[in-house]
Amino acid sequence: MIVVNGLCKTFDKTPVLRGIDEHIHQGEKVVIIGPSGSGKSTFLRCLNLLETPTSGTILIEGEDITAPGANVDKIRQKMGMVFQQFNLFPHLNVLDNITLSPVKTGKNTKEEARDIAFSLLKRVGLEEKAGSFPGQLSGGQKQRIAIIRALAMSPDVMLFDEPTSALDPEMVGEVLQVMKDLAEAGMTMVVVTHEMGFAREVASRVLFMDEGLIAEQGEPDEFFKNPKNERTRSFLSRVGI
Amino acid sequence: MVQWIIGKWDAFSHDVYLNFIKESRYLLILDGLKTTILLSITAILFGIVLGGLATLLRRSKYGFLRAIGYTYVDVIRGTPSMMQLLVINFVVFASVNVDLFVVGTVAFGLNSGAYISEIFRAGILSIDKGQTEAGRSLGLSSSQTMTYIILPQAIKNILPALANEFIMLIKETAIVGYIAMRDLTKAGDIIRSLTYDAYMPLLAVALLYYLLVKILTLGIEWLERYLRASDMR
Numbered sequence: 001m002i003v004v005n006g007l008c009k010t011f012d013k014t015p016v017l018r019g020i021d022e023h024i025h026q027g028e029k030v031v032i033i034g035p036s037g038s039g040k041s042t043f044l045r046c047l048n049l050l051e052t053p054t055s056g057t058i059l060i061e062g063e064d065i066t067a068p069g070a071n072v073d074k075i076r077q078k079m080g081m082v083f084q085q086f087n088l089f090p091h092l093n094v095l096d097n098i099t100l101s102p103v104k105t106g107k108n109t110k111e112e113a114r115d116i117a118f119s120l121l122k123r124v125g126l127e128e129k130a131g132s133f134p135g136q137l138s139g140g141q142k143q144r145i146a147i148i149r150a151l152a153m154s155p156d157v158m159l160f161d162e163p164t165s166a167l168d169p170e171m172v173g174e175v176l177q178v179m180k181d182l183a184e185a186g187m188t189m190v191v192v193t194h195e196m197g198f199a200r201e202v203a204s205r206v207l208f209m210d211e212g213l214i215a216e217q218g219e220p221d222e223f224f225k226n227p228k229n230e231r232t233r234s235f236l237s238r239v240g241i
Numbered sequence: 242m243v244q245w246i247i248g249k250w251d252a253f254s255h256d257v258y259l260n261f262i263k264e265s266r267y268l269l270i271l272d273g274l275k276t277t278i279l280l281s282i283t284a285i286l287f288g289i290v291l292g293g294l295a296t297l298l299r300r301s302k303y304g305f306l307r308a309i310g311y312t313y314v315d316v317i318r319g320t321p322s323m324m325q326l327l328v329i330n331f332v333v334f335a336s337v338n339v340d341l342f343v344v345g346t347v348a349f350g351l352n353s354g355a356y357i358s359e360i361f362r363a364g365i366l367s368i369d370k371g372q373t374e375a376g377r378s379l380g381l382s383s384s385q386t387m388t389y390i391i392l393p394q395a396i397k398n399i400l401p402a403l404a405n406e407f408i409m410l411i412k413e414t415a416i417v418g419y420i421a422m423r424d425l426t427k428a429g430d431i432i433r434s435l436t437y438d439a440y441m442p443l444l445a446v447a448l449l450y451y452l453l454v455k456i457l458t459l460g461i462e463w464l465e466r467y468l469r470a471s472d473m474r
């Protein structure tokens with residue numbers, strides 16, 4: 001579903017991604033871990049072209065999104081993204097946050113978008129917040145809204161960049177629960193996170209990134225029990241595994 | 242003592258009569274005030290259009306369009322507004338016969354457009370990059386993201402700054418006497434040349450400017466409070 005070949009990204013001559021080859025299949029839940037600055041966010045952001053790759057190709061469902069003339073807006077509609085800082089639109093209420101994109105891109109009529117929004121709100125137990133503004137919500141509520149805002153576009157894949165890192169500890173659980181439900185429902189997911197419990201429980205594959213490369217990967221059981229790479233071992237022991 | 246006060250009062254009422262009542266000279270002031278206000282309004286409107294265009298140019302993906310927008314802002318900000326007014330009147334419109342009001346509108350509109358473009362730019366830059374990224378990641382185009390996400394938030398910073406620019410413009414237009422427009426300042430000056438009294442007419446004109454600006458400033462303060470209150474929700 002996502003095929004990455006020789007992906008490189010350089011910021012002002014500093015190589016951040018140094019040739020990533022990766023194949024993500026439909027329905028997979030890929031969890032990316034690695035030390036700070038190893039390029040996890042940059043990799044994720046290249047997937048939906050928030051960063052422009054310096055070289056290499058990315059195929060999404062067979063379409064080369066790095067080709068000149070690729071319809072970037074159309075491609076992004078198929079890829080939801082959840083940010084560490086939520087990035088809800090503070091001037092719009094929760095309902096409008098969710099319906100803005102489906103309506104403006106012509107995917108749904110206003111009424112359809114509204115119905116979809118309410119069924120998504122129900123799914124995460126936030127129906128009564130439809131009329132609230134982001135400033136009135138807790139961090140956990142904001143992130144759950146951000147997730148369903150992305151889901152309202154019916155994406156084929158969801159990208160998460162440290163979705164729980166900006167949350168108070170007591171709110172991490174409610175967001176992870178929504179992500180687990182989503183995983184169970186069969187969504188293809190690529191998740192950058194420091195939540196090793198989540199990786200163990202949900203991941204179909206764990207990628208360890210180090211200095212712009214995927215240094216090691218494997219199924220979570222094997223990966224956490226028998227890390228082969230020295231850097232993986234020292235990273236895992238540092239985060240307490 | 243009483244004599245002295247009465248004497249002063251007589252002198253004062255005579256000055257008022259001479260400068261404002263005689264030959265309906267107050268009408269000069271009123272007409273001037275009208276010209277100052279109207280010119281400031283048309284100039285700010287023209288400036289908003291130009292400022293918007295310049296901002297679009299400066300955000301274009303084409304280098305030469307960005308260069309045009311940048312050069313416009315750079316040249317206007319780098320030269321005195323007095324020079325700009327004279328050039329527009331005596332060079333650009335030298336051989337065409339247009340209403341002076343149009344000349345003034347063009348000159349001050351061009352001038353404030355550059356500053357307004359900076360206001361727009363700062364307003365847009367004040368919005369967190371994450372807002373644009375969220376919009377784009379949802380599949381909105383860059384102009385949709387600008388229209389529905391960035392501008393509605395940036396407007397809260399832009400509006401007070403625009404109102405400030407309007408106040409600046411009211412005071413800046415005091416130089417249009419140089420191209421023979423009869424604004425408020427010029428009106429005071431005309432009366433001075435008729436009555437040989439500088440004190441009364443110039444003081445009256447200054448007071449009118451001050452009141453005008455004061456009212457607008459209070460309006461801006463109210464606007465800022467209102468916008469801040471709407472942030473609280």
Ligand SMILES: Nc1ncnc2c1ncn2[C@@H]1O[C@H](COP(=O)(O)OP(=O)(O)OP(=O)(O)O)[C@@H](O)[C@H]1O
Nearest residue numbers: 011012016034035036037038039040041042043162
């Ligand atoms: N826009 C940018 N301009 C310049 N350098 C950047 C930019 N974005 C990221 N970098 C650099 O690229 C490197 C990798 O950044 P990235 O955000 O991908 O790391 P990360 O693995 O997500 O780290 P973290 O766990 O801290 O989020 C860092 O050294 C960072 O400073």
Ligand SMILES: [Mg+2]
Nearest residue numbers: 040041042162
């Ligand atoms: Mg990161």
